Amino acid sequence: MYQVLTLIGALLLLTVSARAQESGELFTFKDNFWLNLHEFLRGEVYRKNVKAQAELDAATLSESDRQVWNQALESYIGLAKRDLLFDHLMRTISNTLAMNGDLPQLPERLDPLIVADTRLALNAAAPI
Numbered sequence: 001m002y003q004v005l006t007l008i009g010a011l012l013l014l015t016v017s018a019r020a021q022e023s024g025e026l027f028t029f030k031d032n033f034w035l036n037l038h039e040f041l042r043g044e045v046y047r048k049n050v051k052a053q054a055e056l057d058a059a060t061l062s063e064s065d066r067q068v069w070n071q072a073l074e075s076y077i078g079l080a081k082r083d084l085l086f087d088h089l090m091r092t093i094s095n096t097l098a099m100n101g102d103l104p105q106l107p108e109r110l111d112p113l114i115v116a117d118t119r120l121a122l123n124a125a126a127p128i
Contacts, residue, residue, distance in 0.1 A: 030098075030101070031101075032097065032098055032101035033101055033126075034097040034100060034101050034103070034106060034122060035094060035097040035098050035101060037122055037125060037126060038093065038094070038097055038118075038122060040055070040056075041072055041073060041076045041121065041122070041125060042076055042079055042080050043055070044056065044073055044076075045073055045076045045077055045079075045080035046080050048073070049080070056069070056128075058070065061128065065128050068124050068125065068128060069125060069128050071121070071124065072121040072122070072124055072125035075117050075118070075120070075121035076118075076121060079093075079118065089115070092113055092114070093113070093114045093115075093118060096110055096113045096114050097114070097122075105123050105126070106119045106122055106123055
């Protein structure tokens, strides 16, 4: 009886494994503009806080773009202090942006999920 149960368990395991292989990859990597911009702004604020060199040299921007960029960074000061994995708002922002990566501009309807200031900062920084 034990051998029969072991054989059935092994067959079930093989069947599940075969189905997983047929369905494709376990992970799918995608390029998402809004999520990348969100992480980049957050990273720039972090680099500024630890006195590290910025990835984007604001001196290379026009005066108007520099002003917009700096305002976006200011909007991200509070977000940069939050934990990406364990903070509910940060997970919600990341998930929402991941699901809306192909939009040319983030709409107001996302404000309850990502907060209006975040949306405005991302939309303003996007052309830069």
